[in-house]
Amino acid sequence: MSKQTLKMFGSGLKWLFIFAIVLVFQPAKAQDITKFDSLVNRLRPVKTVQQVKPPQATRKIRQLSEIEPVITSAQMLLVQSPTPNNPPSQGDEVVQVTGVKANPTNQGVEIILQTTKGQQLQVINRTSGNNFIADIPNAQLRLPSGEAFTFRSTKPIASITEITVTNFDANTIRVTLIGESSVPAVELSDSPNEGLIFSVASAASVQQPQTQSTQPENQTQPKPSTQGDQPIELVVTGEQDGYNVPDSSTATRTDTPLRDIPQSIQVIPQAVIKDQQITKITDAARNVSGVTPLSGYGGFIDDYTIRGFTNYNVLRNGFASSDSFTYGANVERVEVLKGPASVLYGQFEPGGVVNYVTKQPLSSPYYAAELTAGSFSFYRGTTDLSGPLTTDKKLLYRLNVAYENSGSFRDFYHQEIFSVTPVITYKPSENTTLSFEYEYGRRRGSFDRGLPSGPVFLTLPVSRFLGEPSDFLNIDYQRGTATVDHRFSQNLQLRSSFSVESTFDNNVYTQSGTDFEPDGRSVLRGKIANLNRRTENYSWQTDLIGKFNTGSIAHQLLLGLELRRNTDINPIFDTDDIASIDIFNPVYGARPGTLNKRLFGTKINTTGVYLQDQVTLLSNLKLLVGGRYDFVFSDNSAKVGDADTTYTNFYDSAFSPRVGLVYQPIEPISLYASYSRSFVPNNATTFSGVSIEPSRGTQYEVGIKSEFFDRRLSATLAAYDITKTNILTTDPDHIEFSIAIGEVKSRGIELDVAGEILPGWKIIASGYLNDAFISKDNTIPEGRRLGNTPYHGATLWTTYEIQQGSLKGLQFGGGIFFVGSSITDPSDPFTVPSYLRTDAAISYKHDNWRAALNFKNIFDIKYYDNQGYYLVPQAPLTVLGSISVEF
Structure with missing residues (x-):
């Protein structure tokens, strides 16, 4: 290990240790302190039981006007129940909540968790600052589309900033109400026809019973208006408006x-x-x-x-x-x-x-459209439509359509893109869901590979194009997926999906090298064409998911089978060298020479069987263990010119295990460690004709995951060590063949943060150190860094949206993207310089309208993406404006 690696890894572990200490010994909340009677018993948290009175079931949804005044301290009627850190036993049924409604009332708002088993739901609550938090440890939020979503309502009534309903974990729903200046006042009831009901009172209505009590007893109270009691079903899109995904x-x-x-x-x-x-x-x-x-x-x-x-x-x-x-x-x-x-x-x-992860149908009508225009003749329009096709909401749809017509800061560049994606979901019964998704995309336009790698090319304008204006790339692709998801019971689920993908493309481009004519100005070039290239992928996946107990230990077992076929037919036409081009004063119009045809074909058949078990050893100690066995058959053919076609066949098999442990000393913190392996076939033989085994990757990873600000913000700090072995290197005795003695290592530390610090203030940030280098090779010096792998990098993006007043809905944002220097290719290294890009944004949304301006690379720096043999210039200052509407 190099000194630089030791220094970096030691520094990373130091910060990992400091971060762990800060998290573990941060000021504990009341609910955390009860978990510690002693350090010896830290692995087995103390179970706390609250003596509470169960709620009385009702046959109708009770409005706030029909119940006794709520308690302003936000206490509520609770059932004696487990806490999230002490979940119900496996024998307890996990109730499926199929929807969330918000019904305005004269006194406030009702949040209804829709289920036919509302009486079975167990609830435990707490308060934190102005937040009222209720956990339901035996339930799961799942909409008719079959996906887990988060429900969010901003400013539903006066005095309530936000209401969220989300899956806290696999068996717990969390309801959070954020008060504007105090803890919200809440009442709980249930209804066999509707579900569990949280009745939330506005600040004004909490005081209203005291005013009424001063009136004479025989005075008739005004009858509540029913106009506000009509249910308003808020759109639950599954698209979080926050940055933290649980x-x-x-x-x-x-x-x-x-x-x-x-x-x-x-x-x-x-x-x-x-x-x-x-x-x-x-x-x-x-x-x-x-x-x-x-x-x-x-x-x-x-x-x-x-x-x-x-x-x-x-x-x-x-x-x-x-x-x-x-x-x-x-x-x-x-x-x-x-x-x-x-x-x-x-x-x-x-x-x-x-x-x-693609957009899925919604159970409520949703219609959205957006138009974007900006620098370099950029124009884009999108529509997103979704909702039920039948009144019983068993048949849902979603349709996304997009069109783009754009130029570029690069000379002679233009493209036109169109895509359409319909999705249909059908739910013939409560336990069965059928989904059909199709996507068609088309691209027509210029082909631009960028600039060759080398110091002189960094001196050129970023607009400089060294190909030919006639270079083009046309792509047509289609993708389709059909899925059947059936639940035999709460503890047994079968999911089977079939996917087809087909891509057809034609392209002709000019390839510039790094060799110059004697004048030192004109670079040599060649012409390449991939005509009528077709790739097809067929995949079938079937997963059986079962939940069961062995004594006090809970299991979630996944048994899966995957069958996959990938084919690639690639006719390539290249030419003799065409006219070189002066990189400082280019003249275009060179014609290609004689075309030489090469035809390559690949067909890969893969069979994979995998087994995984998610084991809950204790409520705060979880084990993940699994493995997959793959069988890979590869047929390859090649034909050059009029020569006979050559065929090569390869067979590989590999076992890929993973085992990991998660320990949660207190609720917001997860400490984890894992071991996992990967493989990639080499598809090569030695000089003696022996097939070379796949390359293997082995990773050890440790880390800390934590949640802050009442779980609105999450952070992950990870340290890893990866070794990849059995890499092909040139056989020194037979240079046309390979031997598998190569090895590379990658070690580093990473930090990722995402979420909401305060209401309206969101952030997503990252930083990393990575030392990836060659540890064994025949020709490349050991210790040389891998290509396109910066040693360090960092990003920060943050936005703030004004929450109230006349400027409510106005949002400001900005961010930086730093990428360290990297080399292009270990065999012939050239250093691509580091860069720091700065972006900014401003937007305003009112009702269902939103307008935004984004400024990218506001300081107009000159920077490149590293592509190994190519440098791809990135855009100078770019402005994009958009306007969108949702219904």
Whole structure:
């Protein structure tokens, strides 16, 4: 290990230790103190039982005018129940809450958790500052679409700033009411026909009973008006307007709170995508530590470098997808799982994987449209429509349509993009959901790979184009998914999905090298064409999820099978060298020479079987263990010119385990450690004809996850050590063949923070140190850094929205994006300089309208994305304006 690595890793562990001390010994809340009788018993928190009076069930929804005055201290009628840290036993039924309603009343508002089993719900409450918090430890919020969502209502009545209903963990719903100046006054009741009802009184209505008591007894009280008692079903879109997302399915293929996952996973929600006005979905990952989006192949391949390793595949709703272009107008959020993902998804690099989660149908009507225009002739329009197609809401739909017509700061560049994504969800019964999703996308426009890597090219204007104006890239893609989700009982679920993806593209581009003519000004070039390239991916996944107990230990078992076929037919035409170009005074119009055809074909069949168990050893001690066995068959063909076609076949198998432990000493803190492995087939043979085993990645990770400000803000601090072995290197005795003795290491520390500090003040930030280097190789010096892997980086984005007064709805935002220097390629390193980009934004929303202005790169710095052999110039000062409306 190099001295630099030791210094960095030691510094990282020091800060990790300091952070742990600060979190563990932060001032404890009242509910936390009861968990500690002694340090010896820290692993087994003390169970506290409140002696309370159960609520009386009602046959109708009681309005505040019909019940006795509420208690202003925010006490409420409670059932004797477990706390979130002492959940109900496995035998207790987890009640499904299928919707949330807000009904205004004369006295305030009623929040109704819709379920036919309201009497079975157990409730425990507490207060924190002006917050009233109620936990329901035997329930789960799940809408008819089958997805878990968060309900949020801002300023529903006077004196209430916000109401949220969310899944706190897999078996607990949390209801939070934020008072404007004091704790909200709440009454609890239940109804067999509606569910659990939280009746919330406004500040004025709390005082009203005292006024009425001074009137004569025989005076008739005014009859409450029923006009305000008509139910108003608020739109529960599943799109959080905050930056903090509490759960994810990417890491476990089940809805699991992030705090219970022994691995770093970060989520970029729709709110961040909107506030930053992200028009290219890969840019969302710039908010995540240790992640570098790539702009390769003209910016139309979704590649990412994560913790030093580049993945040429992504996930879409959990399905492995090729590296083809994703427009992203239908993407709800972007989830980044750090570290090996092979335990659930098969062959992936050990750095991590990005999962695009798409928008799903809503149970309430929702209509939205947005128009964006900006610098460099950028124009984009989107529509998002959703709601029920039948009165019983068993048939739901969602339709996203987007069109973009844009130029660029780069010479001769123009593109036109269109996408349409319909989704249908049908729920024939309470326990069965059928979903059908289709996406079609089309792109027509210029092809621009950027500039060759080298010092002289950094001196050119960022607009300089060294190809030919006639270069183009045309893409058509289609994706379709069908899913059946059936619950046999509360403890047994079957989910089966089939996905088809097809991409067809044509492109012709001019490739510039780094070799110059004798004049030192003209660079050599060649012409390449990929005509009628077609890729097809077929995937079938079936998961069986079961919950059961072994004594006092609770299990959630996942058994899965995946069958996948990937084909790629790629006819490539290249030419002899064409006319070189003067990089300082370019003259265009060179014609290609003789075309030479090369035809490559690949077909990969994968069978994967995986098993995972999420074990609750204690309420605050959780174990995640799993493994996957993959069988991979690869057929490859190649033909150059008129030569005979050559065929090569490979068979690989690999077992990918993962084990992790999460310990939660107090409620807001999770300490975790994990071990996991990954694999990627090498598809190569030695000189003697022996097939080379796959490369293997092994990661050890430890970290701390914590939640602040009553769980509105979350933070993850992680330290990791990854070693990838069995990497192909050149055989020194037979240079046309390879041997697998290469090894690389990646070690680092990362911090990610996201959420809301104060009402209206949101933040998402990250920072990292990463030392990724070659530890063994035949030709490259050991210790040299990996390509496109900055040693350090940091981001900060924050917004503040005015909450009241005449300027309510006005929001200001800004952020910085720092990326350290990196080398292009270890075999021929060239250092790409670091940069610090500054952005700003201002927006205003009133009722259902929103207008926004985003300023990107406001200091107009000159910077580049590192693509190995290419430097991709990034945009100078850019202004985007948008106006949107929702109904």
